[in-house]
Amino acid sequence: MDNELYQEVLLQHSKRPRNFGPLENPTHSADGHNALCGDEISVTLRIENGKVTDAKFTGSACAICTASASIMTGEVKGLTCPAVEALTSHFRQLAKEGTAPDVPAKLEVLGGVHQFPQRVKCAVLPWETLTSAMKTPVEPDQAPASPAAIS
Amino acid sequence: MDNELYQEVLLQHSKRPRNFGPLENPTHSADGHNALCGDEISVTLRIENGKVTDAKFTGSACAICTASASIMTGEVKGLTCPAVEALTSHFRQLAKEGTAPDVPAKLEVLGGVHQFPQRVKCAVLPWETLTSAMKTPVEPDQAPASPAAIS
């Protein structure tokens, strides 16, 4: 297929996502889903001293969403929470408009979605889930809910 | 106006309706109305020994409805209740189809409405009200409700 959506590097991320799987001892987590197309994703974080020290994801999602989550979890590791928030808002702009300031080169491959309005939500979903994860501390004795546990 | 609906004799009945006004000592009465065009009519009867001995009507209705009530009240006087029922069903047929068996000549002027489906209800309303009046004895100490009393 010859279009600007599924670029090779994006396909690689979707076929072999990084940071996919359960995170041990997460401090924060959240589930996200796209009611319209069926993407389901969970993001788990370890936040220590105001910094994201580790980030992983699980779920069942389309190539765009999976690649976005794969790249995202790599990029946010080591950032302070305010830096993650800033990056998230730049990423939203990238997905909607095709360009945005201060976006790491690795994320730019996702700029192509802006030409496909129905897919923007797929690219943005991991970031929305990340935002809600940062606000949702994990109760010590309660394992994070995985999407599979919902059915 | 030149059409088969408002024939001269019908217009005369609507301008100077017969049997219009309150009936003294009615034994039966009912109100009828056409929610779609605003015809309001009351029919009062005196029924003695299974015969309609007197019939009158009041109300505010269009020319077709008024003429129909005027002719109807004249025609049913002196008929037995079963005969009124039979006549009513023949009249319905006349209004809907333009002809019907056993219809007194005076009623035939109303056959023209069948060409104007929206007016059939106007012609039939007095007869429907008559039917329900025959089933509704007047309580001795309760005057029949006139449509004006409703507002």
Add this chain to the structure above:
Amino acid sequence: MDMTTIRGQFPFLHEAVNGHPLAYLDNAASSQKPERVIRRMARFLESEYANVHRGVHLLSERATAAYEDARSVLAEFLGAGCLEEIVFTRGTTEAVNLLANSWGVKNIGPGDTILLTEMEHHSNLLPWQHLAGRVGAKVEFVPVLENGAVLDMDAARVLIAGRPKLFAFVQIPNTLGLENPASELCWLASEAGVTTFVDAAQSVGHRPVDVREIGCDFLACSAHKMCGPSGIGALWGRAELLAEMPPWQYGGEMVDRAHYDRPATFREPPARFEAGTPPIIEAVGWAEAVRFLNEVGTEAVREHSVALANLAAEQIREIPGLRIFGPGVRESGIVTFSIEGVHAHDVAFFANERGIALRAGHHCAQPLMRKLGSPSSSRASFYLYNSREEAEALAGILRDAVAFFR
């Protein structure tokens, strides 16, 4: 407004009755559609149609884009804060029922008051009476004064100060030819902390309507009364109020997660209130109607319609026994009247034989017409494609009708 250009855009004007050109004066019941609305709907069906929202294929993308474009066109037309404030319904009636069953059931309880006016259309009366019966609230009415000439503003002030839970009123009634001072009423209500709903079925597309200028909380209108198709209307509501409202109808598109054994969770407005396949073709046609009206200008539409109504009213007022309801000078394109000794139904029938389309009956305002002493009346209502000639023809025909029937 250039009448030749405008009339040239309405195909229905080619129709005739008994050889008479058709003068359509039944606009308050529903309006005719310009060529471009008819064409837009046909073109949409030929090359852009599919179900909306869930599809990733070409036609579904086109249909979704056209449907959501309609929402934003309407949002802008009404001065909405954002397009999520527009909920598509079947029409004004469904919008009021939605509001009563969602906002109403949540916010109105035993002993509460719902304030209406005496000049409401049945669709802004019956849903509230039913709700009041269901939850044990009561309904009060701001009276109409002097033969229907004007709303009793003193009474309105007193009743609003009594702090009803809701004040729901019509901006332009479909009977009286008057216009209520919507922004003043909403200002009084909001000072008293009273939520407001404006029935704008007769005003949107007939005069400029801006929800922020009016200052209401909710407003409803119907496409078919403003050059658009049947089958669609809208409820506009302030985003923060819509966000707190429970769903009313349940089904596809409005749900977030559904389960066999647990209650579902629902999406944000407007999706929450649009269960099932929405009126898609209708939204597209409506957007085209709004574009058309924007080009003509709604203030020009208002001036034209009111001028014709005044012209007609002045001429028919001379007829002995004829009574016009409402104010001496028309404030909308509507002229409702009764003629002593001639029933409205006969008037309309007679006028039709000469090519003039009038409406007869209670105009879905039974209690009002009963109060005014005329359970059945005739109505001529004017809109942008009507002409001076049409307005002038009315008086002659009514004179003939009087001669014929009286």
Add this chain to the structure above:
Amino acid sequence: MDMTTIRGQFPFLHEAVNGHPLAYLDNAASSQKPERVIRRMARFLESEYANVHRGVHLLSERATAAYEDARSVLAEFLGAGCLEEIVFTRGTTEAVNLLANSWGVKNIGPGDTILLTEMEHHSNLLPWQHLAGRVGAKVEFVPVLENGAVLDMDAARVLIAGRPKLFAFVQIPNTLGLENPASELCWLASEAGVTTFVDAAQSVGHRPVDVREIGCDFLACSAHKMCGPSGIGALWGRAELLAEMPPWQYGGEMVDRAHYDRPATFREPPARFEAGTPPIIEAVGWAEAVRFLNEVGTEAVREHSVALANLAAEQIREIPGLRIFGPGVRESGIVTFSIEGVHAHDVAFFANERGIALRAGHHCAQPLMRKLGSPSSSRASFYLYNSREEAEALAGILRDAVAFFR
């Protein structure tokens, strides 16, 4: 069926995607419209349009005649006892909501059971769950067996024998490619004194449907899924049941007498259930769609669609990791599938680039798809204008998608 003639009547077939002809396989979501339906609606708007019911003028008479003609065309198409048994709604979803809020609220109380199946569309699930929550009733489900191949008839017998107040089930689910034995289920229910509702959104216009033959009490369908416009559908109900049902929405046209100070009285069905200006243009378009389908023959439509679904299913079944839901042999035009390692959303996107319109997602049947272990799947659904070539193209494109994404 002569495919060249049929395809020639559908203007959308002139569309192309990236130079590929458009193969529209999203019919279960909504169908395309033949030229004659599009033309009929335009012609109606040009020379017959007005509001219905209350008018005595020419256009109002024409519009009323066309609107009521549509009711009788549909009544005959469904085998209704009389035309008063047809209530026009926005669609199937609104029909179910009407039934739940009118018949349901009146007849279902605390401790009662509403019986559904596990394969319901959200629109025949959520209104009942909401009603159950509101009145304190409970919802039970007839299970689906073996990968969604068939309804568990033994369980159905037991659950029906438990005498639920209502058994509401889908005749042709929009996911599984199966058809439920509607008359057998209704017979079991009526033997047990259980009222029945059939969701016929996917069956009316796709196979012969006769309400007397099915033996149900209520049935609903949507015009847009059967070559008709959006914005209209119908609830059919037995006259004696409709007669006992309270109104649901309130407004113009459905009221007999309205008052300021007393509850209103209401008209007989169907008027009682059609508050406000109805979908007029839509009814006229729907009637034309029914005439078209009557000429083609609904049994021929069924055979054609099922044959194409079987053809497609046989070919795609060979693809490694591809799983088709439902029975081995198709009973409707629907083929829902998932592919291991390739998400449905990507499949649909990929197929669209080659001109094939598929649907991806939960198909408004979240609990079912979750039970089948596939929250998101792809669906190809066939209708009368689809061709063998289109069905055959599917397998090749899916192979390419697998190579691309896996």
